[in-house]
Amino acid sequence: MMSCPGLIRPKPEKGVFYMKAVLKRELKNYLKNPILWVGILIVFVGIYQSAGAYLKLHYIHSEEELEELEEPDVITDADILNGYVPSDRSQQMELGYQEIERLLESEEGFGYTKAQAEKIVSELRAKDMTIQEIDEYLEKEYCFYNATYIFEDFSQHKGMREEVNGYIEEKLKEHPFSWYFARKFADFCGLYTGFFSAVLLAFLYIRDTRRDTWELLHTKPITALSYVGGKVLGGLFAMLIVLGVMNLIFGGLCMARGVKAGFPVRIWDLPAASVKYIVPNILVIVCIYTIIAFLFRNPLPAVPFIFLYMLYSNMGAPGAASGYAGRAFAVMVRFPGNFFDAAEPPMAAGNQIFLLMLSAVLFALAVRIWKRRRV
Amino acid sequence: MSADVQGPLFVMLCGSFLPGKRDCRYYGDRFWSGCSHGYALHCVLCGYLLGRAPGEKMGDFFSVSYKKEGGGNFQKIGNPVGLPVCTVCAGVCGLLLAETGKSVRDFRGISVWTVLAGSGDIDSFMEQLVYDDGECVSEPVGRNGDCAGAVACGEFKSRAEVFGKMECVCLWFPKGVRSWRSVMDGGKSGSGGDCCSDTGGSFGCHEKKRIGGAAMSVVLKDLTVGFKNEVTAVDHVNLEIGKGIYGFLGENGAGKTTMMRVLATVLKPASGEVFLNGIRYREENYGKIRKKIGYLPQEVQLYPNLSVRECLEYMGELSEVPRPVLKKRIAYYLDKTNMTQQQNKKMRQLSGGMKRRVGLIQALLGKPEFLIIDEPTTGLDPEERIRIRNLLVDLGREQTILFSTHVVEDLAATCSSLAVMKKGKFLYAGSMGEMLDRAKGHVWECHVRNEADAAMLERNYHVAARQATERGMKVKIVSEAKPKADCRMAEVTLEDAYMYLMMG
Secondary structure, X not given: OOOEOOEOOOOOOXXXXXXHHHHHHHHHHHHOOHHHHHHHHHHHHHHHHHHHHHHHOOOOOOHHHHXXXXXXXXXXXXXXXXXXXXXXHHHHHXXXXXXXXXXXXXXXXXXXXXXXXXXXXHHHHHHOOOHHHHHHHHHHHHOOOOHHHHHHHOOEEEOOHHHHHHHHHHHHHHOOHHHHHHHHHHHHHHHHHHHHHHHHOHHHHOOOOOHHHHHHHOOOOOOHHHHHHHHHHHHHHHHHHHHHHHHHHHHHHHHHHHHHHOOOOOOOHHHXXXXXXXXXXXXXXXXXXXXXXXXXXXXXOHHHHHHHHHHHHHHOOOOOOOOOOOOOOOOOOOOOOOHHHOOOOOOHHHHHHHHHHXXXXXXXXXXXXXXXXXX | OOOOOEOOEOOOOOOOOOOOOOOHHHHOOXXXXXXXXXXXXXXXXXXXXXHHOOOOOHHHHOOOEEEEOHHHOXXXXXXXXXXXXXXXXXXXXXXXXXXXXXXXXXXXXXXXXXXXXXXXXXXXXXXXXEEEOOOOOEEEOOOOOOOOEEEEEEEOOOHHHOOOEEEEEOOOOOOOOOOHHHHHOOOOOOOOXXXXXXXXXXXXXXXXXXXXXXXXXXXXXEEEEEOOOOOEEEEEEEEEEOOEEEEEEEOXXXXXXXXXXXXXXXXXXXXXXXXXXXXXXXXXXXXXXXXXXXXXXXXXXXXXXXXXXXXXXXXXXXXXXXXXXXXXXXXXXXXXXXXXXHOOOEHHHOOHHHHHHHHHHHHHOOXXXXXXXXXXXXXOOHHHHHHHHHHHHHHHOOOEEEEEOOOHHHHHHHOOEEEEEEOOEEEEEEEHHHHHHHHOOOEEEEEEOOHHHHHHHHHHOEEEEEEEEOOEEEEEEEXXXXXXXXXXXXXXXXXXXXXXXXXX
């Protein structure tokens, strides 16, 4: 209808106003729900236990200090925090040969004499074989299995003070401390908030899907877009509260410890990593909850589904050439490996974009279902 | 009452010089107000003018502005098209006069804001105005002259409760009006067509209908509702419900709730048509329809963790009621249902009856034109039942209410018309009086000596009631013919009439 001179219809409130009303209601509900606060505590403890150790990283001032650093249970768990630095190839091979010699000599092992063991290792050195070739050779000639693992164990070694500090300095020239920590934070925060969202978001629709309330809601004039939008944003924002609190705490800790240790830090590294690696995951989980709640008129079937999805996402792709690679469509981005080597898994960015698109599709479907289920 | 004139802004009131024998209430919300800038006053109200110009119809005054001249006469102002929007024009009519018992002359020259708000504060009045566009939207008036024509009416119980329940009607384009000019000319002149299409903005069309005298109506045509298990819950039913309270009575499983769910847009009928004030129930219209209805289902638990107020605020927001209006409505209905004391209690702490009252309030928050309430008095104590019944009667003056209950007494106290359902069909649909008349001469009061005689009567007749007396037993029987026992014709109650109908 065109506007009329002299008499203009007052503008009605826009649908987005009512979407905001639903969103605010959901947020208030969550803020009053003790599970949110208990969950925040659990997530905090979980992240602190997993990633808190990285906050203790500092330059080593004395050899004694280096000695005092905690030794890992297994050498593969060793990181810069324990004073371990990556070995170059010659170091790795030399340390590997020494270990093979020790095993050949040892009574629990092969029981060769020292001379015999030295001879075998000399042969290996002379042939200048690759690790794989050494593995095959020892297995064939001496029934010595899995030599590869020995060399892998020595891919890093306990460094000297200068070596450790040099390595830290070198890495911090590439990126600030907060950049590395943000990846570890995103790794564990994504894991814990993912599982927590599977619990917390069950409350999003639990009341609305009761038969009587469901029916009543469907008689209300609020548009499907406003209602579903308000609900989805309500769930998302509730999880963003958790994420925000974690960012504040760990961002603050990272800044404080980084500055204290003399490391360069940036304030936006943690939030940026959260937005990139965690928010799309939460969004898609909210949308999955929404669509399952609307399909089954009950959000609870979403709980096992989300848990299974999380497990699938956590597994990582098998046989990935460069170590860890995330699963396709995963709702979790992991950053395994050492602190300074925590690279973004291949295709992670693409996967996150896919999750955003998937959320949009699920949201549109949910709106459609809500409309159709009205009558 | 202050007689201050608020500068150029004042209005005249309608009501006291109404034509014919209509009382002011009849024109309660049938106003028209047109405004333009540049004139001191441009508000025209119904009633008064009709009274002054008996030859003319209401439609002749559509959107015509009048200017007050000296001596209390009103001069017709021409076409305000093209003139800037005036700040606000408002008229008050109907119940204000009826309630205050004053004549329209008492209000002449008094600013409506002075009348309404006492303080004469225009801003506060503007904020309070609620527009019911008749189609769906209730919204606050825009502050910057968004709405030039506004009429406030409704139930102004007193100056102190001015905004307790107020309805303003903002009229735009009556049905069939093709242009603003034709509106200005009372629909007599040709089309100009620069403003509105002939479909006219839905609410203009609707308002015209209301102005024309057609009341809100619900029409069911050959309605059938079936379920997947091939049970037909409602079987080719026809019904027309007008303004007021319409009762639904019937045995369990008769199809009452199913029909109400259809009317509430929860269920889709298998066949047949349903119209709400001319709007057909179909997917593209559900949005409009839902803005007109309020629904209280048979069982509703709502949100146990929310307080009563929070719950109502949420439900009101889902009904798209603007916040400032919502707060006032919640306060009003909490008071009306005696729930003000409980407003901060959690829903889970409420008794069944209190929950029922909250359920009723949530249905009313959107100011529905059609209220569908399924057993609203279930679980209420007698005092609260009466309170709710009275509230429904009040609402029934303005709204169409469909009221289902098993408590016949509630129907008798509230409804003038009702339908009785059995196995998905109507046994009866019509006025209460006619239903009672049908049973007249078929209800008997018999006196028997003992239980054995009463039991014998029960074997042969439909016994509506048994009561032990000093002389033996008094048994009320519904029967076509006079029973053989010591019986005399009894006064028919609705319960008896219902029994008589159910006997077939």
